[in-house]
Amino acid sequence: MASSFEKFQKRRLISSYFSVVLCIFIVLTLLGALGLFVINTEKISSYVKENIPMTVYFKREATDSTMQAFGAQLKGAHYIKDAVYVSKEAAAKNNPDIVGDYETMLDSNPLLNSYDIHLKGGYVQPDSIKNIEIQLRANPDVGDVSYDSMLVEMANDNIKKITFWILVLSSILAFISMLLINSSLRLSIYSHRFIIKTMQMVGATKSFIRKPFVWRGIKLGLIGSGLAILALIWMVYYLDSAFPMLNIWEDWIPTAIVLSGVLIFGIIITTISTFFATQRFLNLRTDDLY
Numbered sequence: 001m002a003s004s005f006e007k008f009q010k011r012r013l014i015s016s017y018f019s020v021v022l023c024i025f026i027v028l029t030l031l032g033a034l035g036l037f038v039i040n041t042e043k044i045s046s047y048v049k050e051n052i053p054m055t056v057y058f059k060r061e062a063t064d065s066t067m068q069a070f071g072a073q074l075k076g077a078h079y080i081k082d083a084v085y086v087s088k089e090a091a092a093k094n095n096p097d098i099v100g101d102y103e104t105m106l107d108s109n110p111l112l113n114s115y116d117i118h119l120k121g122g123y124v125q126p127d128s129i130k131n132i133e134i135q136l137r138a139n140p141d142v143g144d145v146s147y148d149s150m151l152v153e154m155a156n157d158n159i160k161k162i163t164f165w166i167l168v169l170s171s172i173l174a175f176i177s178m179l180l181i182n183s184s185l186r187l188s189i190y191s192h193r194f195i196i197k198t199m200q201m202v203g204a205t206k207s208f209i210r211k212p213f214v215w216r217g218i219k220l221g222l223i224g225s226g227l228a229i230l231a232l233i234w235m236v237y238y239l240d241s242a243f244p245m246l247n248i249w250e251d252w253i254p255t256a257i258v259l260s261g262v263l264i265f266g267i268i269i270t271t272i273s274t275f276f277a278t279q280r281f282l283n284l285r286t287d288d289l290y
Contacts, residue, residue: 017220023184024224024266025231027177032232032262034170039254041166045159046121047245050081052155054119054129054147057112062141067113070139074115079123079132084116112143126153182273185217189277196281210278217274218267225266229259 058067074083088111123129129152133145199209240249248255
């Protein structure tokens with residue numbers, strides 16, 4: 001009978017520890033995933049902004065040498081991500097629905113030689129892009145500069161809104177994660193409340209009683225955090241292969257900071273929660289244990 005009861009107690013204890021580890025794992029994985037998204041928000045916003053094109057059209061009298069010199073100047077500019085020269089002949093082939101068969105219908109190609117350029121993400125701001133437009137128009141061979149100003153404003157406004165709500169969601173999730181982990185650990189220690197009170201009644205000090213529970217909480221935090229880190233590493237590799245343009249794994253320092261933060265947060269929250277949960281039962285009267 002005693003052996004059967006001991007087995008039951010052991011199974012219940014293992015189930016309790018498993019529940020704590022599972023809770024820590026799920027919560028820290030979600031929190032870490034949100035952290036990875038936050039640190040890569042700048043990369044995502046830059047990727048979106050850098051895909052907004054700007055086209056620089058040359059005047060018809062511009063010579064090949066001046067256009068080549070202008071292209072070299074563009075590629076050397078600190079705000080340019082890339083610049084591709086598009087001749088008027090190539091533009092006509094790429095837009096047959098616009099110009100049609102101009103060779104039979106028109107005397108000459110109505111399109112202009114141009115450069116399709118993409119700015120670096122940090123310069124795709126309404127003020128910055130306007131200054132760049134003014135600089136480009138200052139060139140006497142440039143006839144026009146075209147870009148979607150409404151799209152630029154919309155992209156910046158939406159990115160600001162998304163960033164704000166992500167920070168709000170991160171704060172809420174961090175608070176909820178602390179409550180969930182704390183509740184799980186308190187339930188785990190609750191099953192040992194009679195042992196805690198018995199040790200206290202035979203003269204054990206509070207620090208002596210707390211110590212093994214705190215160490216156990218740290219171990220559970222390490223296991224849960226370790227599993228969460230493995231899940232996040234897999235997630236990073238998957239996202240890096242699915243979206244190689246973001247270079248998530250290549251810039252490994254922010255990712256390492258988030259993973260370290262998950263580990264540290266898991267240890268700190270389990271230590272604090274175990275300490276106060278144990279302290280609560282140490283301060284209870286014997287009658288209140290029931």
